[in-house]
Amino acid sequence: MFKHIFLCCFLCVCSSIFSQKEESSFKKSADSIIRTEFPRTRMFNIDYNQSLSRDFESKLFDEEFQEGTIENQKTLNLSANIPFYKTRKWSLTGSASYKYVEFEFGKIENISTATPFFEQNSIENFHNFTSAISSTYFTKLFKLPVIYNASLIVDGNDKGLERVKGMVGASFILNRNATTTITLGAVTLIDPTAQIPFFPTFTYNHKFKKSSWEFDFILPQRILFRRSISTKGRLSIGSEFGGNGFYVNVDQTNFPSVFEYSQLEINSGLIYEHKLSHNIFVTLKGGVTSFVSNRLTEKGEPTKDYIYENTQDVTGYFNLGMSFNPFKKKTK
Numbered sequence: 001m002f003k004h005i006f007l008c009c010f011l012c013v014c015s016s017i018f019s020q021k022e023e024s025s026f027k028k029s030a031d032s033i034i035r036t037e038f039p040r041t042r043m044f045n046i047d048y049n050q051s052l053s054r055d056f057e058s059k060l061f062d063e064e065f066q067e068g069t070i071e072n073q074k075t076l077n078l079s080a081n082i083p084f085y086k087t088r089k090w091s092l093t094g095s096a097s098y099k100y101v102e103f104e105f106g107k108i109e110n111i112s113t114a115t116p117f118f119e120q121n122s123i124e125n126f127h128n129f130t131s132a133i134s135s136t137y138f139t140k141l142f143k144l145p146v147i148y149n150a151s152l153i154v155d156g157n158d159k160g161l162e163r164v165k166g167m168v169g170a171s172f173i174l175n176r177n178a179t180t181t182i183t184l185g186a187v188t189l190i191d192p193t194a195q196i197p198f199f200p201t202f203t204y205n206h207k208f209k210k211s212s213w214e215f216d217f218i219l220p221q222r223i224l225f226r227r228s229i230s231t232k233g234r235l236s237i238g239s240e241f242g243g244n245g246f247y248v249n250v251d252q253t254n255f256p257s258v259f260e261y262s263q264l265e266i267n268s269g270l271i272y273e274h275k276l277s278h279n280i281f282v283t284l285k286g287g288v289t290s291f292v293s294n295r296l297t298e299k300g301e302p303t304k305d306y307i308y309e310n311t312q313d314v315t316g317y318f319n320l321g322m323s324f325n326p327f328k329k330k331t332k
Contacts, residue, residue, distance in 0.1 A: 042281070042328075043082065047321030049075040051289050058310035060114055068108035068119070070312065075244060076100040091136045099128040101246050115252055119310075126246040127158040145173040147185075157247040162258065162299060166190035171201060181205040192302045193260055196220070224271070236271040248296065258299040259307075264292040267317060279328040285319035 050072060057067045079097035086092075102125040134151040148170050156162040171185030185201040202219040212227040216236075224238035244263040250256065269287015276282055296308035 042279075042323040043080065043325040045077070045079045045081075045321065045323045047077050047283070047319060049077075049317065049319040051317040052315045054313040054315035056310050056312045058119065058308065060112060060308050064111045065114065065308070066108060066110055066112070066119055066310075068121075069106045071104040071106045073104075074100075074102040089138045093134045093136075094132070095134065096131045097129070099130075099246070101126045101128070101244060126248070128155065128246045129157065130155040141172070147171045147173070157249075159247070159249055159258075162247055163191075169201070171203075179207045179209065193262075193297055193300065194303065226271075229272075232275040234273045236273075237269075238271075239266055239268040241266050243292075247299065256298045259296050260299055261294075261296050262303060263294045266290045266292060267319075269317075278330040279325045281323045283319070283321040283323075285317075285321075287317065288314055289317045290314050 051070075053069060053071050055067070055069050058065045077097065077099050079095065081093055081095045083091060083093045102123060103119075104123050105119055105121055108119060108121050130153065132151050132153040134149060137148040139146055139148070149168070151167040153165045153167065154161065154163070155165075167187065167189050169185060169187035171183050173181075173183050175182040181203070182205075183201070183203045186198070187201055188198045189196075191197065199220055202217075204217045205214065207214040214226055216222070216224045216226060216238075220241055222238065222240040224236045224240075226234055226236035226238075229235050241264075243265050246261055248259045248261050250259060267285070267287060267289050269285065272284045274282045274284075291312040291314075294310045294312060295303055295306040297303050297306045
């Protein structure tokens with residue numbers, strides 16, 4: 001499983017839980033913040049992403065290994081977030097996801113005599129499964145509203161169960177008024193293979209006066225300028241930090257049988273969200289992808305101990321997604 005459980009995953013389950021009727025003024029404020037910052041996360045989600053052709057160069061054990069072209073990369077994600085227990089301060093949510101990743105390689109040149117892992121002149125595909133149980137607790141600390149979250153995560157691929165990991169975090173609501181929302185917190189991933197095991201989180205959302213535009217900044221996830229196009233559409237311009245990852249099964253002597261491939265990237269461009277009905281939303285994205293890090297590590301080992309890495313040129317991408325919440329009530 002890829003280690004990019006950023007702030008969106010830290011609070012993603014809350015968006016579906018607390019979109020129901022609020023039970024206190026504090027929860028109402030917290031609910032509004034969560035739904036504003038994470039509008040794409042709902043109960044059932046599907047999205048398709050494709051990045052276009054780019055050249056790459058790779059190293060194995062710090063020695064030149066291969067070079068060639070990734071003709072395209074396709075990723076299909078299916079996910080569900082189901083709340084199953086809720087009180088005034090506590091909530092529990094179960095989630096599950098399936099990810100399919102496909103690479104089409106071309107013009108591969110082996111600089112080394114070592115046997116390739118998965119980059120060959122063909123189409124390679126990978127299947128990844130993830131399930132999690134997340135708990136969220138609302139309270140106050142230092143007279144400030146605070147949201148605590150903890151998650152237990154299990155993942156694997158079509159070959160079987162691979163790993164169990166966890167995540168804990170907290171977020172303070174520092175300011176909330178008609179135009180500005182500010183939160184501050186931190187997230188720790190209980191996972192030795194995480195490329196970023198601990199990071200602070202900071203969100204700043206500001207609606208400009210006498211303007212249709214607003215500024216939406218979530219560290220380390222995204223920086224966007226956005227505005228409503230109509231009563232059913234919203235346009236965003238900016239960058240999002242995310243990535244991809246999957247398990248790689250290797251059948252070679254002198255090598256472990258399972259590795260993890262992690263890919264960190266920055267997607268910059270346009271995002272358009274459209275409300276088809278009160279509980280169905282469609283999202284279109286397009287722009288350029290810049291690859292920050294692409295590493296292959298033995299399963300369960302720290303990412304800094306990677307045996308393989310590659311560098312990829314900047315390329316274009318597009319994404320189509322849809323989300324559905326069958327239990328969302330229609331507002332009058």
